[in-house]
Amino acid sequence: MKIGELAKQTDVAVETIRYYEKIGLLPPPIRSANGYRHYKAAHKDRLIFIRRCRSLDMAQDEIRELIRLADQPDADCSDVDALLEHHLQHVRTRLRELSSLEQTLTSLQQACNQGRTIQECGILGSLTADEFASHLPDEAHNHVPGTHGAQDKKGD
Structure with missing residues (x-):
């Protein structure tokens, strides 16, 4: 085909x-x-x-x-199991990171008061404040920390 x-x-x-x-x-x-x-x-x-x-x-x-x-059908499948276990740990780590991200975004959203101007926006104010960066995880340069494995450490 x-x-x-x-x-x-x-x-x-x-x-x-x-x-x-x-x-x-x-x-x-x-x-x-x-x-x-x-x-x-x-x-x-x-x-x-x-x-x-x-x-x-x-x-x-x-x-x-x-x-x-x-491609090795007669081989022991323990390597497949180990690969899946490693991937599962990666997924669990990402879930924890996403939960933390959700909490941060929820906090940001709570900073918004309805009916205000952009100049008075609590979300934008929080994002530009110097102290905001101190609350971020080390891998915050990535929108979903930990998803790129070794690349995260290279500063992509």
Whole structure:
């Protein structure tokens, strides 16, 4: 099948399919003499697998590792379990961070008094006040701290 049909059958954008090929998550398809990509059922299965992993918010490296492990059907599945445990811990950390973010946003919203001007806005005043920064977590440069793993430490 051609890329458009694969995209339609898997509900994955054509650009995303090309990207997954580029980064090696999806094996390259056979190309016809005119250069068109021709995908097989295995490509569709892999793409559905990737889409399901992404729906679980798994990172590309996690998906790549799961694919590598899936290619060893007789191996012990403890590495799969360990990967999932690690991802689950990441999700739990994010939930705590999101809860903290919710509390901060709720506090900000409570600073707003109805019927005031922008100049009198408690939310904007709080966001520009110097003491506001002291209440933020170390990773506050990221709208959802901890979601980018090692990248957070690089100051993206």
